[in-house]
Amino acid sequence: AQKVTQAQTEISVVEKEDVTLDCVYETRDTTYYLFWYKQPPSGELVFLIRRNSFDEQNEISGRYSWNFQKSTSSFNFTITASQVVDSAVYFCALSEAYTGNQFYFGTGTSLTVIP
């Protein structure tokens, strides 16, 4: 079974619109870690955020914010006032404390911000 699901394969928004990228995960571990990575056209994956399972506090970093809800096993990512430079593929990932040597990646969401 897919451990990380990113149901949105492609999203297009007009510049300055807000956009939310969804991520739903599945795990039996009580301790786990969730991540978001950005892959710009250059290809390199860039770390954006890590969240521990025991810390449900939402986080904001500039125009980026993350909403972690254990009750719905979701870790959604919102970009406020999107910009063309936000155009990229975004990956959500899960790491379980018990099998911590491996990441489980979602299939990615391709975001296009139209100027």
Place this chain on the structure above:
Amino acid sequence: SQTIHQWPATLVQPVGSPLSLECTVEGTSNPNLYWYRQAAGRGLQLLFYSVGIGQISSEVPQNLSASRPQDRQFILSSKKLLLSDSGFYLCAWSAHRTGQGRGYTFGSGTRLTVV
């Protein structure tokens, strides 16, 4: 600070030719090392991971092999490339528990085209 180097950035190889992609990490010791492939589309497929020198785990049967001759060196190889080996190859490292620190740090990738 830790850095990861991956080369070459692009490679065009004929079918049946050998392959050697190299990845090295600096600024840390005893890292976990990973090779991922991203084929057409966006999914990230884990090919190999290593928790120590000479220790290689393969996730999928394939035409490729990996070796870890030194603590911070990870090599992806093939004796005879197939057309289906084309893709974007990413090396990554992590501390021994991916929940610690920033999870994975990725190299800049190698875009391989087999012709």
